[in-house]
Amino acid sequence: xxxxRTRCVALVGVTGRIVEIEADVGPGVAGxxxxxxxxxxxxxxxxxxxxxxxxxxxxWPDARVTVSxxxxxxxxRGSMFDLAIAIAVLAAAGxxxxxxxxxxxxxxxxxxxxxxRPVRGVLPAVLAAAxxxxxxxxxxxxxxxxxxxxxxxxxxxxxxxGELVDWLRSGDLHRLPVVAxxxxxxxxxxxxxxxxxxxxxxxxxxxxxxxxxAGQPVGRKALEVCAAGGxxxxxxxxxxxxKTMLAERLPTLLPPLDPDQALEVSAIHSVAGRLPxxxxxxxxxxxxxxxxxxxxxxxxxxxxGGVVRPGAVSLAHxxxxxxxxxxxxxxxxxxxxxxxxxxxxxxIARAVGTVxxxxxxxxxxxxxxxxxxxxxxxxxxxxxxxxxxxxxxxxLSGPLLDRIDVKVRIGRAxxxxxxxxxxxxxxxxxxxxxxxxxRDRAARRLAxxxxxxxxxxxxxxxxxxxRVPDSALxxxxxxxxxxxxxxxxxxxxxxxxxxxxxLAGKDRPGEPETTAALAMWLxxx
Numbered sequence: 001x002x003x004x005r006t007r008c009v010a011l012v013g014v015t016g017r018i019v020e021i022e023a024d025v026g027p028g029v030a031g032x033x034x035x036x037x038x039x040x041x042x043x044x045x046x047x048x049x050x051x052x053x054x055x056x057x058x059x060w061p062d063a064r065v066t067v068s069x070x071x072x073x074x075x076x077r078g079s080m081f082d083l084a085i086a087i088a089v090l091a092a093a094g095x096x097x098x099x100x101x102x103x104x105x106x107x108x109x110x111x112x113x114x115x116x117r118p119v120r121g122v123l124p125a126v127l128a129a130a131x132x133x134x135x136x137x138x139x140x141x142x143x144x145x146x147x148x149x150x151x152x153x154x155x156x157x158x159x160x161x162g163e164l165v166d167w168l169r170s171g172d173l174h175r176l177p178v179v180a181x182x183x184x185x186x187x188x189x190x191x192x193x194x195x196x197x198x199x200x201x202x203x204x205x206x207x208x209x210x211x212x213x214a215g216q217p218v219g220r221k222a223l224e225v226c227a228a229g230g231x232x233x234x235x236x237x238x239x240x241x242x243k244t245m246l247a248e249r250l251p252t253l254l255p256p257l258d259p260d261q262a263l264e265v266s267a268i269h270s271v272a273g274r275l276p277x278x279x280x281x282x283x284x285x286x287x288x289x290x291x292x293x294x295x296x297x298x299x300x301x302x303x304x305g306g307v308v309r310p311g312a313v314s315l316a317h318x319x320x321x322x323x324x325x326x327x328x329x330x331x332x333x334x335x336x337x338x339x340x341x342x343x344x345x346x347x348i349a350r351a352v353g354t355v356x357x358x359x360x361x362x363x364x365x366x367x368x369x370x371x372x373x374x375x376x377x378x379x380x381x382x383x384x385x386x387x388x389x390x391x392x393x394x395x396l397s398g399p400l401l402d403r404i405d406v407k408v409r410i411g412r413a414x415x416x417x418x419x420x421x422x423x424x425x426x427x428x429x430x431x432x433x434x435x436x437x438x439r440d441r442a443a444r445r446l447a448x449x450x451x452x453x454x455x456x457x458x459x460x461x462x463x464x465x466x467r468v469p470d471s472a473l474x475x476x477x478x479x480x481x482x483x484x485x486x487x488x489x490x491x492x493x494x495x496x497x498x499x500x501x502x503l504a505g506k507d508r509p510g511e512p513e514t515t516a517a518l519a520m521w522l523x524x525x
Contacts (some may be wrong), residue, residue, distance in 0.1 A: 007102075017074055103136045294329070
């Protein structure tokens, strides 16, 4: 009997930290002691691990068993440590060779019968293990495809504790299956994305196409501009006018995620337990549409018991966050969006520490013109009082709307408009090609700068290296003089003007682009 060491990973948000697990089986009063700043799930691991060993026909040491998780100052939560603890105890008791358990990283929860159950957060945990120099990771079979997305690692999937012990005793890699190389899996996922077979976070988007939205040319143009420049959008219109149809089709216009972005987005969804088992790599921009009854924790992230989970703003990272019936959301929820809209991250502070999640998304707000939604609708008179209308739209505060680049009114289309516009509605593939060209044009202009799309360009750059000719600024100067345009609004109009120039194939915005961008900024005012 001696001390044995294994390795696991503790997750803090979407960042993994290597944890060394030491097990000491020695003389003394028989008992099991866990130390190392543990939560309830890990403290209960002694019961799960003991039953798993006994039901797998391994004896539990009749001695004093001490299990330490280092570093002791790092909070450790969840059941991901079960497998590493069990192997450390077996190695300390001499049941498996201690030298063979020190290098691999073990991830997984144990059932009482010895089965290895899947856990959340395998992808970011394996990424952390790879960065720490690990060459082999042992994961539950169901999580194997997810773990294999990380290049340069040998992934060993296991279904039971017994088969893992057999492999450790033999040292024969071929006794257990090895998952395909990460490059092959990523290439396969990229191929599915290019052929339109990869779904979004909300579901499969193969049936969504821009040509389905007839009678809304202004809305389709606004969506194209937002996709090309990464701009936020506010749509105001009565029920049934097509606001939700437009919002759901924005991901079909966005370029697929590159490999680094795909791993980043997939890691967030892994922590939240939302990765599909068969296709763990998300190659399409995610689309999140929380209900207006969602709490602040559900939208920006949070949790209880020291476990902090990403919210909808982080699950929409590199994609789209759609708030339908936006004025119906709680004021605290709407105001909590201001930080991620500005910084691209969301920071959640709890007594146990602070966690930061990435949250760079395109926001789409949709609202009715009044509580009943019938204002301005022919044949259906609105009975809302002017005060009720003002109170309804006032739930969207000025500081929040000041962060929205494009604002449009969406009206109900007549039969004649629907029939005529069907000849002009383009499929998503056609619009997406123009969006990609515009983004490539912006990328070449922003090469060497820390931004990737026009919506992210700083104010200093807009008025410095990317200054628009004075002749094109005349409409904006009038807006500043009249008070209809704020200093922040000026910057946002300039960003949209650059996007319009990119879509038009121009090197710099002219007065037509700044005028159109100003109209989009003031669209529903």
